[in-house]
Amino acid sequence: MNRKKSIETIDSYDGYWDVLVIGGGATGLGCALDAASRGYKTLLVEQHDFAKGTSSRSTKLVHGGVRYLQQGNISLVLEALHERGLLMQNAPHLVQNQAFIVPNYEWWDGPFYGVGLKVYDLLAGRLGLGPSKWLSKAETLKRIPTLEPDQLRGGVIYYDGQFDDARLAVNLAQSIEDADGVPVNYMQVTGLTYSGKMIDGVTLKDTIDGGKRQVRARVVVNATGIFTDDILRMDQPAATPIITHSQGVHLVLDKRFLKGNTAIMVPQTEDGRVLFAVPWHDRVLVGTTDTPVDRASLEPRPLEEEIAFILKHAAQYMLEDPTREDILCVFAGLRPLVGEGEGKKTAAISRDHHLAVSQSGLVTITGGKWTTYRKMAEDTINQAALIAGLPESECRTRKLRIHGWLKNMNPEDPLCAYGSDAVFIRRIIDADPSMGEKLHDRLPYVKAEVVWAVRHEMALTLEDVLARRTRSLILDAAASMEAAAAAANLMARVLGLGSHWCQLQVSEFKRVAGGYLPDGCG
Structure with a gap:
């Protein structure tokens, strides 16, 4: 995947794209893949980097949603459980089975949650990942030895x-x-173009070199998540906003706070949310909050009260109480909730997706969640194909193997997430053994991964590499800042850039990364 090649394809094509997707998060990527796999000529443009916003800031779960079951939204749970099963089949190198325990500290917790999770099992059907069951106190502590034992009665797994x-x-x-299809990052939509009263394309600005261009399309899909209303106002300046923003914050802690491979799920906190403590990349991910915010931002900042909320609830379930000094990273993401629940807490607003078509033919898809991205895309492209009058073509993504597909990957392999591409990274190391050296002692990544990201994964900035191609920023914000200069120098060698570029990149990355430390929150 090469950005220069994508730009050349855009500039050399004079005709109409069948489908143009705005937005390179989960939903937009899903829509573009669905369209391209049907044979439609497809272009995806993203104003920053792929998954820069909400889509890289999730709880890292592919799940049906126990909370939605509690809310009685059976249809969403059914859909999500089905999609969970498909995603595990289509991307086995990235999606793994994770055991969770609901710890029981009251006598009625076990029967209550045990019955609910049996319903969850039944809804999953043949795509289920394993039966839930009640565990004794001893069995629970064997699986999670760092769980608070005082008054613990057992748990439901x-x-x-x-x-x-x-x-x-x-x-x-x-x-x-x-x-x-053609995906391209750092390509911002600055306006919509029209033929008569119908949208027939967009104007673009390359945020890397400032270049401007116009492209034509038979249908334009607005899949911009938290920025949905901005595109809607390009089409209709007086459009009523449809998005309610809700902020979710997560803390990353050392593995000692949750020993073993089993996660904790707390089904009810003070604000009505589920709280998770999940082992992830040899760290512990704890979250999340549900805080209404007024505006969309590419870099939302955690609030002090959100950090305190998570630490307080984590301490109730962990044998060692985590403190601010134990936080390796704190990150925030904004959920694009469809604001049809005015007056409700954001935790109570539906996570169903919302699909709409404007009078000028703009197709807008928003809401939903990572687990259901494929189904959201299928529904969207079905509608978009009708609007554009495209030849009928069935959805192919239910059984489409995602790039990197490889079964039986060893989850302990540090290159597991690359799937079938791991062999090419190892070849880089074979050609130059220094590429096998770690970027930092506290991070699991090696230099070859930086080279691979630049050459084949359209990484253009230091943040692209340290925040999303590798997860260095999320795993240990301080360590990622310490590794920044070395990573920037590697990138510059591949890109043919000089020391001035490195200095600018390191400075900008450290500015952003500072917001992922507790002292940098807003």
Whole structure:
């Protein structure tokens, strides 16, 4: 996947694209892959980097949603459980089975949650990952030895999926190219163009070199997540906003706080949310919050009260109480909730997706969640094909292997997330053994991964590499800042750039990364 090649394809094509997708997060990538795999000539443009926003800031779970079951949204749970099963089949190198325990500290917790999770099992059907069951106190502590034992009665174990969100986004972009579509990052939509009263394309600005261009399309899909309303206002300046923004914050802690491979799920916190403590990349991910915010931002900042909320609840379930000093990273993401629940807490607003078509033919898809991205895309391209009058073509993504597909990957392999591409990274190391050296002692990544990201994964900035191609920023923000200069020098060698570029990149990355440390929150 090469950006220069994508730009050349855009500039050399004079005709109409069948489908033009705005937005390179989970939903937009899913839409572009669905369209390209059907044989439609497809272009995807993203104003920053793939999954820069919400799609790289999730709880890293592919799940049906126990909370939605509690809310009675059976249809969403059914759909999500089905999609969870398909995603595990289509991207086995990125999605793994994860055991969860609901710890019981009251006598009625076990029967209550045990029955609920049996329903969850039944809804999953043949795509289930394993039966839930009640565990004794001893069995619970054997699986999670760092769980608070005082007044613990036992637990209920169940199974869901876990994944690496940003890595899946990169693989989806690669899959779009594999299907002859064109994905390009750092390409901002500055306006919509019209033929009569109908949209027939967009104007673009390359945010890397400032270049401007115009492209034509038979249908334009607005899949911009938290920025959905901005595109809607390009089409209709007086459009009523449809997005309610909700901020979710996660803390990353050392593995000692959750020993073993089993996650904790707390089904009810003070604000009505589920709280997770999940082992992920040899760290512990704890979250999340649900805080209404007024505006969209590419770099939302955690609030002090959100950090305090998570630490307080984590301390109730962990034998060692985590403190601010134990936080390796704190990150925030904004959920694009469809604001049809005015007056409700954001935690109570539906996570169903919302699909609409404007009078000028703009197709807008928003809401939903990572787990259901494929189904959202299928629904969207079905509608877009009708609007554009495209030849009928069935959806192919239910059984489409995502780039990197490889079964039986060893989850302990540090290159597991690359799937079938891991062999090429090892070849880089074979050709130059220094490429096998770690970027930093506290990070699992090696120099060859930086080279690979620049050559084949359209990484253009230091942040692209340290935040999303590798997850260095999320795993240990301080360590990623310490590794920044070495990573920038590697990138510059591949890109043919000089020391001034390195200095600018390191400075900008450290500015952004500072917001991922507790002292940098807003």
